[in-house]
Amino acid sequence: MSLYFFRISTGRYSGAADQPYEFEDRAAAWTEMTEVCANLLGSIARNLKPNAKWSMELLDENKQQVFRISLVSEAVCAAPARSMGNDRRP
Numbered sequence: 001m002s003l004y005f006f007r008i009s010t011g012r013y014s015g016a017a018d019q020p021y022e023f024e025d026r027a028a029a030w031t032e033m034t035e036v037c038a039n040l041l042g043s044i045a046r047n048l049k050p051n052a053k054w055s056m057e058l059l060d061e062n063k064q065q066v067f068r069i070s071l072v073s074e075a076v077c078a079a080p081a082r083s084m085g086n087d088r089r090p
Contacts, residue, residue, distance in 0.1 A: 003061040004029045006036070010044075010054045020061065030067055033058045037069050050075045 004023055007016035023029040037056050044054050048071065055070040 002026075002029070004066070005059040005061075005063060006033070007057040007059055008055070009057070011052060016059060016063065026066065029058055033067055033069065041071070044071060048073050 001022045001024060003020035005017050005020055007014060009015075021029075021032070023032060033056065040056075048054060050073055053070060053072045055068055057065050057069075058067040060066050
């Protein structure tokens, strides 16, 4: 059995769990990580701002990265220009 830690990062905030989780192997740790991430994702996506990043990492017992799942929001084009009074809507 190996010890792992979860770390969540969003913007400038990053925090790792103080208590380790014990998993049989990396495959079991990955399975748990994806389940935890899936449970959090709806709430995270609803609150994500444009051009922001959220990530969850799994760290080994030496706090070295093993896996990372990231959610990134990007504004890929500028907002459309507003009409300068030429738009005649009722």
